[in-house]
Amino acid sequence: MTDHPKSANTSALLAGAHIEGVDEATxxxxxxxxxxxxxxxxxxxxALEQKNVELEQSQQFIFSVMSAMxxxxxxxNERGEIEETNAAxxxxxxxxxxxxRGTPVFALLADDESRTRMRGVLDDANPSRRGEAVELNLRDAAGAGVPVDTNLTPRFTRNGRRAGTVLVGRPTAELKRAYHELREAHEALKLAQQQLLHSEKMASLGRLVAGVAHELNNPISFVLGNVHALKKYSERMGSYIDAVHAGASDEELGALRVRLRIEHLLKDLPSLIEGTMEGAQRTADIVNGLKRFSAVDPEGRSAVDLNAVIERAIHWIQKGTxxxxxxxxAAREPCVVTGSAGQLQQVVMNLLQNAYDAAGAEDRVAELTLSCTNxxxxxxxxxxxxxxxxxxxxxxxxxxxxxTTKPVGKGTGLGLSISYGIVEQHGGVLSARNHPEGGAEFVLDLPRALAGPSEVAA
Structure with missing residues (x-):
């Protein structure tokens, strides 16, 4: 590209080399x-052309970023005149x-309050370099005010002089809609969690139906037998009282007392009544335990002896298989924690049931080892x-x-997950490992509650 001009210049200069006093070397x-x-x-x-290409690429990049926002x-600028905007x-x-471009920013504001706020930011002599959060109402294409949550950040030159302000914002209607959708999703998730928790409870409860039926059958049968005896005793007492009211002689009443075994009846009544009350109380305790276990709403937190929870869980597991x-x-010293007795019982029952299922999966006698210590x-x-x-x-x-590793129809895969969440809500940790001596071991670690025996929930 430079050969021809150079050759021409060289020829011209050499042609003039005959000038007096200037030799050819010069x-x-x-x-x-x-x-x-x-x-x-x-x-x-x-180099200038390369810089121009790089500058153009940089401008295109900045424009694409601004357009994508x-x-x-x-x-x-410092006078409030618009220098740059984006597509949004x-x-x-x-x-x-x-x-x-070049119009005052105040022309975009929909009300005087927004103009006052904007003016206050622009006139601030010592603005924060981190900017200031201000809610402004911008005028949309239809002339209506649109609330926009903005951040107004000052722009400075190299020598530190304020050159203007950068406004970045998002219409709050979009934020409110996003928050509303997030709140609805959160509520739906909470409802789904409650339903899963209740479903898992009822699945565990279903495994105990046979044991519960047997457990209820004993006290109900006991109460029923006592009620039949009390009915016979009431008939005898009614016959004896009718004879007294009819004016029977002492000899007749004495013979009637012997025949109706009134003395034996009177001695047997207290034990019959006491046994009936005991059977009814046992039935009520079983029903209350089932109601507490299957309750959907979370129970209030109180001091709970984990030993008692383990005893109840063992009782139900044994009745259900x-x-x-x-x-x-073997229960040792009281291990008191603060929490929901029903939820903790669900966790312990789930751990026991899983351990029993794992140990009994093969042809062996299931063997479970439990411990609870402070x-x-x-x-x-x-x-x-x-x-x-x-x-x-x-x-x-x-x-x-x-x-879950259980066959289809044998497990929901939710028991351990729900138990983990319950323990976490109680401020504890649920972990699993393989024991060095064989088998799996689950460890439940909970904060200890400093409560006296009288404060511990039954």
């Missing part, structure tokens, strides 16, 4: 320096960027089975919702 030096200057000019021109963007703002106010279960358990300000309960243990690849997923 002319060659001048020509060399001109070539160097020319080469530098060409290099500078190439869903938030409105406005840049004004132009769409909101119904004007093009060229039409907005016809298989032999070898249980190694360790400083914590209560630690462990449930260990003699099953095959948990595969290593499942240990990290054991508490995931709907994860």
């Amino acid at each position: 002319w060659l030096d001048v020509i060399q320096r001109m070539d160097e200057v020319y080469s530098q000019l060409v290099s500078d021109e190439i 869903s938030d409105v963007l406005l840049v004004c 703002l132009c769409e909101l106010v119904g004007c093009s960027d060229d039409a907005l 016809s298989e032999v279960v070898a249980l190694h358990w 360790e400083g300000d914590r209560v630690r309960m462990s449930v260990r089975d003699n099953g095959p243990g948990i595969p290593d690849e499942y240990l990290s997923r054991i508490f995931e919702p709907f994860f």
Whole structure:
């Protein structure tokens, strides 16, 4: 590109080399320096073209970013005149960027209050570099006011002089709609969690139906037998009282007392009544326990002895299975925690049921080892089975919702997940591992409650 001009210059200069006092070496030096200057000019021109390309690419990038922003963007100078906008703002106010450029920002505000707030930010002599959050009403394409939650950030030159203000905002109607949708989703999630919790409770309760029927049959049969005896006794007493009212002689009344065994009846009545009350109370206790276990609403928090919870859970598990279960358990000192007795019972029952299912999966006698101890300000309960243990690849997923290794129809996959959530709500930790001596071990760790025996919930 530079060969022809250079050749022409060189020829011209050499042609004039006959000037008196200027030798050829001097002319060659001048020509060399001109070539160097020319080469530098060409290099500078190439570098300038490259800078122009980079600048254009940078401008295109900034324009694409501004166009892609869903938030409105406005840049004004220190006098409040608009210098730059983005597509979101132009769409909101119904004007093009060229039409907005140079117009005062106050023309976009829908009310005097917004103009006052904007003026206060622009006139602030010592603005915060982090900006100021202000709610403004912008005028949309139809002329109506649109509330916009904005952040007004000052813009400075290199020497620290304020050059203007950058406005970035989002219409609050969109935020309110998003918050409303989030709140609805949260409520739906809470309802689904309650339904899952109740479903898992009822699934656990279903496994205990046979044991519950047997448990209720004993006191009800006892009460029924006593009521039949009391009915016979009442008939005898009625016959004897009728004879007294009829004016029977003492001899007749004495013979009647012997025949009706009135003396024996009177001695037997207190024990019959006491036994009937005991059977009715046992029935009421069983029903109350089932109602507490299947309740949907969370119970109030109180001091609970975890030993008593374990005893009840063992009782229900044993009543709900016809298989032999070898249980190694002995309650020691009271292990008192603060929480819901019904929810904690659900957790313990779930751990026991899972341990029994794992240990009884193969042809072996299920053997469960339980312990509950106080360790400083914590209560630690462990449930260990003699099953095959948990595969290593499942240990990290054991508490995931709907994860189960049981056959279809044998488990919901929610028991451990719900138990984990209940323990977490009680400020505790539920963990699982494979015991060094074999089998799986689940450990329940809860904060210890400092409560006296009289405060512990039954």
